[in-house]
Amino acid sequence: MVSKKMKEMIERSAALGAMFTEGKRLKELYGEENVFDFGIGNPNVKAPDAVNEAIVEILREVDSLQIHGYTDGSGIPAARQAIAESLNRRFGTSFSAKNLIMTVGAAGGLSVICKVLIDEGDEALTFAPYFGEYDNYVINAGGTLLAVPPNPPSFLPDLAALEERITAKTKAIILNSPNNPTGVVYDAETIGALAAVLERKEKELGTSIYIIADEPYRELVYDGAEAPYIPLYYHNTIVAYSFSKSLSLPGDRIGYLVIPSEVDDFADVAAGAEIANRCLGFVNAPALQQMVVARCCDEQTDVAYYDKNRLLLYEALTSYGYACAKPQGAFYLFVKALEPDEEAFCEKAKKHGLLMTPGKAFRCPGYVRIAYCVARETIERSLPSFQALAQEYKN
Amino acid sequence: MVSKKMKEMIERSAALGAMFTEGKRLKELYGEENVFDFGIGNPNVKAPDAVNEAIVEILREVDSLQIHGYTDGSGIPAARQAIAESLNRRFGTSFSAKNLIMTVGAAGGLSVICKVLIDEGDEALTFAPYFGEYDNYVINAGGTLLAVPPNPPSFLPDLAALEERITAKTKAIILNSPNNPTGVVYDAETIGALAAVLERKEKELGTSIYIIADEPYRELVYDGAEAPYIPLYYHNTIVAYSFSKSLSLPGDRIGYLVIPSEVDDFADVAAGAEIANRCLGFVNAPALQQMVVARCCDEQTDVAYYDKNRLLLYEALTSYGYACAKPQGAFYLFVKALEPDEEAFCEKAKKHGLLMTPGKAFRCPGYVRIAYCVARETIERSLPSFQALAQEYKN
Known part of the structure; x- marks a missing residue:
C-alpha cells in the first residue's frame, strides 16, 4: 500500500541508509573493537x-x-x-x-x-x-x-x-x-x-x-x-x-x-x-x-585533525597497493576496489572488520568511499586489516 | 524561471504566509500598541x-x-x-x-x-x-x-x-x-x-x-x-x-x-x-x-491560560453579535464574518488594528480565524476594536 514512487526511493536510498545500521550489525557480530566503520560522514571532531x-x-x-x-x-x-x-x-x-x-x-x-x-x-x-x-x-x-x-x-x-x-x-x-x-x-x-x-x-x-x-x-x-x-x-x-x-x-x-x-x-x-x-x-x-x-559562523573546526587522518590513511593505503587520487578536501578517500565488482570487494572487506561505502551509491561502480572523519586510533588500528585485505587479492 | 508548480504553490500559500509579515507591516503603520495580531498560531505561553x-x-x-x-x-x-x-x-x-x-x-x-x-x-x-x-x-x-x-x-x-x-x-x-x-x-x-x-x-x-x-x-x-x-x-x-x-x-x-x-x-x-x-x-x-x-514529553503547557483567553474572547465577541461555535480545543475561534466576503471584512478589521485570517486560507470562505494564543492584555485591549467593528456593520 506504499506508493510506487516510495518503493523506488527505498531502493535508491538503500545503500547509504544501510551504512547507518550495518556498522551496528557488524559490531554485534565481531565485537565493537574489531569493526572499523568508515561508512558514514559523521564528523568525529566535536563542535567548537x-x-x-x-x-x-x-x-x-x-x-x-x-x-x-x-x-x-x-x-x-x-x-x-x-x-x-x-x-x-x-x-x-x-x-x-x-x-x-x-x-x-x-x-x-x-x-x-x-x-x-x-x-x-x-x-x-x-x-x-x-x-x-x-x-x-x-x-x-x-x-x-x-x-x-x-x-x-x-x-x-x-x-x-x-x-x-x-x-x-x-x-x-x-x-x-x-x-x-x-x-x-x-x-x-x-x-x-x-x-x-x-x-x-x-x-x-x-x-x-x-x-x-x-x-x-x-x-x-x-x-x-x-x-x-x-x-x-x-x-x-x-x-x-x-x-x-x-x-x-x-x-x-x-x-x-x-x-x-x-x-x-x-x-x-x-x-x-x-x-x-x-x-x-x-x-x-x-x-x-x-x-x-x-x-x-566564524568559528572553525579542527581541520588539522582531518588532515592528519587523511595523510595517515592515504599514505598507508597507497603503500599497500590501493589506487586513489590524493584528496584535497572533504573527509573522504575514493579508492579503486581491488576487483571490478566493488560490492563484492566491500563484502570481503567486512570480513576484515572494514566498513566502506560501495561506489554504486555514488553512481560510480568499481570504487569505494572511505570516510576518514573518525578517531585517529580507528585508522591506526584498521591498517593491518587494510593490508590483509590487499594481501588477499595478491595471493 | 521558477517552476510552474512553484508558482501555484506561491499562490496557494499566500494567505497564511502573508499573516506572518502583515502583522509587522501593520505595526509599523499604526504603532505596535494599536495592532492586535490574531493571525498566527504562535503560542504565547512560554515553554515549561x-x-x-x-x-x-x-x-x-x-x-x-x-x-x-x-x-x-x-x-x-x-x-x-x-x-x-x-x-x-x-x-x-x-x-x-x-x-x-x-x-x-x-x-x-x-x-x-x-x-x-x-x-x-x-x-x-x-x-x-x-x-x-x-x-x-x-x-x-x-x-x-x-x-x-x-x-x-x-x-x-x-x-x-x-x-x-x-x-x-x-x-x-x-x-x-x-x-x-x-x-x-x-x-x-x-x-x-x-x-x-x-x-x-x-x-x-x-x-x-x-x-x-x-x-x-x-x-x-x-x-x-x-x-x-x-x-x-x-x-x-x-x-x-x-x-x-x-x-x-x-x-x-x-x-x-x-x-x-x-x-x-x-x-x-x-x-x-x-x-x-x-x-x-x-x-x-x-x-x-x-x-x-x-x-x-510528560510536561504540560498552561492550558488554563488559553482557556481564560478563550472564554474572555468568546463571551465578548458573542455579546457584540458575532456568531461562532464555542470551541472546545486548540486556540482558535472560527467566527462568521459580518459580510459574505470575509476578505473585505478582514480589510475593514485591519483599520481597527485587528489582524485575523480569512477563512479562504482554510477553504471555508465567509468565516475568519482568530488565534487567541496571545497575551491576555492583547485580548483585553482589543475588545473595543471588535466592538467598533461590529458597530460599523450595524450602522
Whole structure:
C-alpha cells in the first residue's frame, strides 16, 4: 500500500541508509573493537566549545518565546544578516539578509531549491560520482537528474561531456566541491571554464541555467587548496550550505541557501524558497540553531585533525597497493576496489572488520568511499586489516 | 524561471504566509500598541521551565558528538522508546520505539507520510475548513486533496458526504482534531462512526484507507472535553504529532509519527517514513530537540491560560453579535464574518488594528480565524476594536 514512487526511493536510498545500521550489525557480530566503520560522514571532531557556550548564553539572554517560537519562513532576519556579513568579509561579496534563507541543513536547502527551480519534465545535471540523494531531491520536484560520467583518475568535471548534455530542459547543474565522495576540490580554472560553458549555453538556448553549489565541505581543504566561491564566477549560482561539517553539527540540521541578487528572477526564486520551505514541511529551520550559527559562523573546526587522518590513511593505503587520487578536501578517500565488482570487494572487506561505502551509491561502480572523519586510533588500528585485505587479492 | 508548480504553490500559500509579515507591516503603520495580531498560531505561553533545564542538563551530561551528531533516520531509539512509553501510559496502547518516527514537527511528519502513502493520481480527503498546507503535502506526493464541504454551525465531519467521495483512489483521510481553525473536538461517537465508514469502504473496495491524524492540539482541550485516541478506534491510523503547542516549541521543529504495528503493510510504511525523511531533505529530526522532548514529553503547557483567553474572547465577541461555535480545543475561534466576503471584512478589521485570517486560507470562505494564543492584555485591549467593528456593520 506504499506508493510506487516510495518503493523506488527505498531502493535508491538503500545503500547509504544501510551504512547507518550495518556498522551496528557488524559490531554485534565481531565485537565493537574489531569493526572499523568508515561508512558514514559523521564528523568525529566535536563542535567548537563556542557552540555549546552559545546555547547556554541564548537560554540566558533571549526570551524563551523567541528561542522556541516560529521564525520567518526564510529565517531570523538578524541571523541571516550576521551570516551574510560573515560571507562578505570572507569573499568580498555584498550579500544581506535578503539573500539568505535558513534551511534544515544543506539537504533541506537542496530539496527546497530543486522544488523552486525544477518542473515536471525538467532536467538537472551533475557529475558522477555524486551524493545519491540528489536524485531524490530532483525527482521530488518532478524532474530527472542526469549524470555526466565519472572522469577518473582526476575526477575533475568533464566539461565537454557536460556541454553535450545541456538542452532547453536543463534548469540546473548540481555541483559539489570539495567533493563527496572523491575529496577533489575544483580549482578556479575549472570553475571559470564551467561558467564559460554555461554562459554560452544560456545565450544559445535563451534559458537560465542555475548552478546549485552544494558546499558543506567548503572549509575542509588541505595542502593550501582553496575552493573558489562560485557566485563570484557565475551569475546564476545558488549556494546550499550546511554547518554539519564546518561546526560538526550534522544532527542539528542547520544550513542556508545563498540566493545572490544577480540571479535571474531573484525575487521569485527567493520568495519561492521561503514558500517551498513551508510547502515541503520544513516551516522554518530550527530557531535555536539559527541563533547559534549566527553567533558561531566564524568559528572553525579542527581541520588539522582531518588532515592528519587523511595523510595517515592515504599514505598507508597507497603503500599497500590501493589506487586513489590524493584528496584535497572533504573527509573522504575514493579508492579503486581491488576487483571490478566493488560490492563484492566491500563484502570481503567486512570480513576484515572494514566498513566502506560501495561506489554504486555514488553512481560510480568499481570504487569505494572511505570516510576518514573518525578517531585517529580507528585508522591506526584498521591498517593491518587494510593490508590483509590487499594481501588477499595478491595471493 | 521558477517552476510552474512553484508558482501555484506561491499562490496557494499566500494567505497564511502573508499573516506572518502583515502583522509587522501593520505595526509599523499604526504603532505596535494599536495592532492586535490574531493571525498566527504562535503560542504565547512560554515553554515549561523543564525544557530549558533539559537543554542545559543534556549539554552537561551527554557527549557533544552525540548531541550534535546524525541520528538514525527515524530518530534516537531511546527517545522514541521514551515517547512510546508515555503514550502507552496515557492511552493504554502498546507502542515501542519501532512505532515512532521522529520528525521535523507535525508538518514534516505529514509531508513524509503523504510521500509514503500517496502516488501519482491518488487522492486524499479531508474536511473543510482545514489547514491549507495539507494541499501542498499531498500535491508534493503527486496526489490530489479533495475536501468534504464545511458543515456549519457544528463543523463536525459530514460522514455521509465523506463516504460519497471515497473511491478506489482514496489512500488517506487527513483528520485534525482538536481542529484548526474551528477549535472543534471530535468526540468518541464521531470517531467511531468515521471508523465504521472507513472499514465498510475498505471492505467494499478491497483497499487500505489510512487516517492521518494531525494532532498538534491534542492536549489543548477545555470544558472537560477529551480527544479520543484514534488508533484505538481504527486500525489504519497514523498519528502526526508536534510539540509545537503542547510544549510551546513551534520554532524547534520537533514532532513524530506514530505508525501502529496494526496498520496494513506496517513494515513498508515504517521503512518508507524513515526513507522519505531523508529523501525530502529532513535527514533526521534535530538531535538535541529529540533528546529534549524525550525528557519532557510528560510536561504540560498552561492550558488554563488559553482557556481564560478563550472564554474572555468568546463571551465578548458573542455579546457584540458575532456568531461562532464555542470551541472546545486548540486556540482558535472560527467566527462568521459580518459580510459574505470575509476578505473585505478582514480589510475593514485591519483599520481597527485587528489582524485575523480569512477563512479562504482554510477553504471555508465567509468565516475568519482568530488565534487567541496571545497575551491576555492583547485580548483585553482589543475588545473595543471588535466592538467598533461590529458597530460599523450595524450602522
